[in-house]
Amino acid sequence: MYTRMKEFRARFGYTQADLAGRVGVRRETIVFLEKGKYNPSLRLARQISQALGTTIDELFLFDDEDNTQENSEI
Amino acid sequence: MREISNTSPSPQIQRRFIATIGLLVAAVIITYTLASLTGKDNAGDLSLWLGFISAITLVIYALKAGKSKVIQYGVVGIGLLLVVFGLISNFMNNPPGIGTINPIVITGLISAGLIIITLGVRMKERPEDIGIQDERSLRIGTYGISYSWYLTFLTIVCIGWLAGLHVVMIDGTTICLLLIIMMPVSAMIFQWYFNMKGDVY
Numbered sequence: 001m002y003t004r005m006k007e008f009r010a011r012f013g014y015t016q017a018d019l020a021g022r023v024g025v026r027r028e029t030i031v032f033l034e035k036g037k038y039n040p041s042l043r044l045a046r047q048i049s050q051a052l053g054t055t056i057d058e059l060f061l062f063d064d065e066d067n068t069q070e071n072s073e074i
Numbered sequence: 075m076r077e078i079s080n081t082s083p084s085p086q087i088q089r090r091f092i093a094t095i096g097l098l099v100a101a102v103i104i105t106y107t108l109a110s111l112t113g114k115d116n117a118g119d120l121s122l123w124l125g126f127i128s129a130i131t132l133v134i135y136a137l138k139a140g141k142s143k144v145i146q147y148g149v150v151g152i153g154l155l156l157v158v159f160g161l162i163s164n165f166m167n168n169p170p171g172i173g174t175i176n177p178i179v180i181t182g183l184i185s186a187g188l189i190i191i192t193l194g195v196r197m198k199e200r201p202e203d204i205g206i207q208d209e210r211s212l213r214i215g216t217y218g219i220s221y222s223w224y225l226t227f228l229t230i231v232c233i234g235w236l237a238g239l240h241v242v243m244i245d246g247t248t249i250c251l252l253l254i255i256m257m258p259v260s261a262m263i264f265q266w267y268f269n270m271k272g273d274v275y
Contacts, residue, residue: 025208028269032210037272041209 001036002061008052023047094135098128123250126183129156130258133190137197149194156187182251210273217274218265225260226253 009019016034020027023044032038033048040048042056049059101124129152136145160183207215233249236242244252268274 026211029208029210032272035272038210039273039275044209 001039001063003034003036004059004061005030005034005048005052008054008059012052014052019048019051022051095132098132101128122179126156126179126186127254129190130186130254133193134258137193146194146197149197150191153187153190153192153194156183156190158187160184160187178248178251182255186255213274214265214268217268218261221264222257222261226257229253229256 005019009016014022016030017027020030024047025044029038029040033040040060045056045060049056052059133149133152136149160180163180163183164177230253233242233244237244
């Protein structure tokens with residue numbers, strides 16, 4: 001799983017600690033989310049996407065997402 | 075000991091903390107009283123075990139409650155108490171009101187005391203948000219305890235199997251002490267591993 005959290009966070013000028021405080025999690029959780037090492041719950045994914053003014057779809061990308069899109073196009 | 079930043083626990087956590095201390099102290103007193111009333115020579119042993127478990131429970135609870143000077147000094151104080159009691163028990167054959175104590179218990183008391191003192195002194199170096207229980211820390215905590223439970227179960231099965239084959243003969247006190255130390259330590263090791271890894275999967 002890849003995330004675009006860092007990119008969106010930079011747009012708002014939030015630090016990892018700021019974002020963690022906004023969604024009520026530990027800063028470590030944001031660190032591991034950005035590294036793609038932690039799979040968040042749907043609730044947390046929604047909270048983060050709302051805090052960054054975007055959608056879950058735009059924020060979190062999965063490894064097989066390109067293949068899925070290609071298959072759906074076919 | 076260096077200065078620590080005060081992120082005092084909320085009044086609710088403070089009340090729970092005081093209530094926990096009260097309950098643990100009451101448990102030790104009640105056990106000692108009940109054991110004394112039975113007239114057997116196990117009052118000291120029982121209260122010592124319960125006191126030992128209570129001290130460790132209290133420290134784990136305190137470390138999770140948040141960071142403040144009071145908690146830090148409290149944790150170090152409990153550690154010192156265990157070490158001092160262990161040393162007194164070591165040099166006195168029959169501590170007053172306690173009776174004879176197994177040498178393994180004395181080793182456990184001193185070791186646990188030293189670990190608790192180290193944890194208390196190192197509180198400053200822990201990250202600011204360590205006390206927050208978010209979904210990731212809860213998940214890691216739960217999995218760490220589950221893995222620890224499986225490990226303990228396997229250990230008991232192995233000990234039982236080896237004892238059944240008369241390969242090793244371990245007395246009950248040693249097994250109890252082994253399990254009391256192994257369960258929290260293995261849970262902490264698993265939790266540390268999952269924390270480094272990022273997730274439990």
